[in-house]
Amino acid sequence: MSRQATITHTNTANRGIGADVTRPDGIPKVQGSFAFSSDLWADDFLWGHTLRSPHASARIVSIDIGPALATTGVHAVLTAEDVPGQLNFGLEHGDQPVLAANQVRYVGEPVALVAADHPDIARRAAEAIVVYYEVTEPLTDSEAAPQAAPIHPDGNVIRQLNIRHGNINATGEVTVEGTYEVGMQDQAFMGPESGMALPDEDGGVELFVSTQWLHVDRSQIAACLGIAEAQVRITLAGVGGAFGAREDLSLQLHLCLLALYTQKPIKMVYSRDESFLGHVHRHPAKMWYRHHATRQGRLVKVEARIVLDGGAYASSSGAVIANAACFAVGPYKVGSAHIEGLAVRTNNPPCGAMRGFGAVQTCFAHESQMDKLAVALEMDPIELRLLNALAPGDRLITGQQITGTFPVAEVIRQCAEAPTPELAPTQDHRNLPGGSGRTTEATDTARGEGFAVGFKNLMFSEGFDDFSSAACRLADGVATITCACAEVGQGFVTLAQQIARTELGIDEVILAPAQTATIGSAGSTSASRQTWMSGGAVQAACNKVRSLILADISAKWGVHLDGLVLRDGLICTLDGQQQASLAELTANRAYEADVVYRHAPTEALDENGQGNAHVSFACAAHKVIADVDPDLGLVRIRHITTAQDVGRILNPTQAVGQIEGGTAQGVGLALMEEIVLDNGLVRNASFTDYVIPTTLDMPDVTIAAFIEEPEPGAPYGAKGIGEPPTISSSAAVAAAVRAATGLDLPRIPIRPADIALS
């Protein structure tokens, strides 16, 4: 293991790579002064509102917009008939109507749009639209979906992916079997969907919106509006958070449709309740597993069947099931595997990207299985994991060899061996199950410890042409970086500046707004990819500028390129004898460069699910101490320890933030976060009833170690760190609750009744 800095450029101001640079939006967000996309304003704008389907499955017999149009203050009421271009959109498949035309397939599906002078007028006008629905029985059981009558012309199977690896008839001396279930989690980001669209004189539209991927929004919007991509100009507006929920279009197209129709600026802001209906969620999963091992504990084969409920439309279900299947066995060496992965269509709300992207669901299953196997083998569960841990040079069940760094054993060891702080018996209800409800005394509790490790891929996979674009301009000693990378809280705003400082030896860096008009695509802020991809693009662009400067000075001074360095705002010879100010050098002439950065290409998976489909991998482990009140089924997590494979830390505070936040999201999934569905109806679309962890649910997190083994090919050796904390945390919490109660608990979230009434 190497903790050596790989960086060779000088970082004089100490605000470069590796420094604790604070986020410019951090304090404003805490103080309430940050301008979110819901704070946009323009002269003479109108408010948009969406009429949504109250039914999970129904035929639209007729829509009468007359009463709504007749309302004073209403400027437009639009339905599917008013969509000028393609009627459908979608990230992977264009299967989702901009507005439902004949059929609604989930509760909340947009049916009509209203623009009015006031949000309340728009809302009431939408209520005045008369829609006759012929309600049909919804298809809500994911396991029944493949055989059921198709609910969409594209059929009910969104993607089937089978992985056959090694000898699928192999058997082990010891087998354990289990069936597991994961509920539907919501991203519950800050700042519900909002934005503003303004018509342009050229027939185009300008859109300010909180999103994750400006350019893919643009291509979908342009196609449905029937105009050229260049006529759609998108600028990123203030984002609260995203976690995958902003990767699909929500209100983007609706805003643009209304703006073009009314030729006025349109603003839309979803309420929190509407937000729950307006974006995709984490796929609920049903999983069957059978593990085969030798008596000594070596994994021989894993069989699994994984069914993900994609809901009514495809979104990114195809890629999510690929991850679920590819990483189905966890970061373990397994000679043979037979995995059936299925993403199906139902009349439940659509599911798509969410932090951890398929690996979260299967991690819960494979880690539950590893604990079961340890019991069957009478083996220490940590030993069992270490014995089977993947390492560089090993192959995944897709046949892909791991060529980069992958310190699974080190992550397991560091996390498992880290001492847990003394947790004294407490009288303070805040540290007991039930918290402020005062339900539980220390004597009512049992303690359990749980452990889990998980991994996933970084960047887009399966042959996707994944790239990012960035430009650097150095003038008057100030660097301006242009990149369309969406800042959704992951930290690119600081990293881009840190990178430029490190590469150019200057301190002042301006990050231009993220826009489609000024630069090419940066790709999505997802898949733990932006530090690598857009960070790589920024680094390459800065490098080019540096090379241009070095070439000029080398010629002018007659010094070899290797004898020159940029630091402290100067260009100088290595001995410092000769130097010039970069500000003066770039006062009359700007140095500029732009680049498109790509990661190493990947391949598609073949019919057996084999192939070099992924770029790089990262893993994390969690150890959880939980106190449980078995009589009431209440849980207080007392402490969490984690270790993570990070490649290299570029900003320590931001790394800690990602790990704590990602862990909290995993705690939420394990214990409370679930969209409750009743025959396709969402029963808890509000923060009153969709609960996320509070400070009394989240304990302190000790980061036992950042395992810094620089990843070859990654800028500065850094791996994405946003997703791994969310993968293993849920599984570790569930394991701790099992340890405390002795119950099977095959489903997350674990509800109080699952413990108390079993």
Added chain:
Amino acid sequence: MNRVVLPLSLQEALSTLTADPDATVLAGGTDLMVEINRGMRRPTSVLALAKVPELRRWEITPNRIHIGAGVTYTEIMTTEIAQAAPALAQAARTVGSPPIRNAGTLGGNLGTASPAGDTLPVLATLNATILLQSANGQRQLQLDEFMVGVKRTCLEPGELIIATELDRTNGGQEYLKIGPRNAMVISMAGVALVADLDTRSVRCAMGSVDAGIPRALKAEAWAAERIDWDNGAAIDPAVAQEFGQRVSTECSPIDDHRSTAAYRRHAIGVLAARALNRVCSPKRNGHV
């Protein structure tokens, strides 16, 4: 919306309400604003009580506690009210988060009249009287007279809740509440329990398990007979256990998205047993 009136006295508030009986009464707004934001209520005019001094007062006498409708949860938790009615302070502490407790009022909890309202079971066990006033005069009601159903009260147009009066009791008081997380939750089940040493009685009321706030009258009487009142209200833990089971039969919980009827009933039993154990002292086995 036409207008918002911010009266500076109770007199002014009542005359405003008489003139405009449809005005929506606003106290801390922690329920009302949620409903307005959801489009469930569209007030035409608002009567805001924040500056009515009579409603912000409390008074503690030897036997009773008078709490103005505009007294906040934070005040209940942090003033002498907390010593005079410990279970009320415990209930207040379970409500929402600090900002909600700074704004939310006892009158508002009554006005909303939700079976999940955390103070209501406590009021039921402390023999609360709800004071209502209109330009025509005052009414005094028991909680079960005031709250007539889920989110339904017998408030009449032109009438305001002005205060609540509760017993001071000699003996232990408890409020316990379960939610789907450890803070800032709507109750899935709650139990308030008072052991009254002077009257040698037990009073127990339940939240979130019925259309109203039921009292466990039969279980109360059963327990009162089994508590050793002369020995520091001692109780056999097995009796407390059975008390819990008995209490849980005196409610009618339902299945909904927050929980199931079966869990709620079970939880009520556990909470009631624990509450009784806490307000009593343990009796050694065999000692009757």
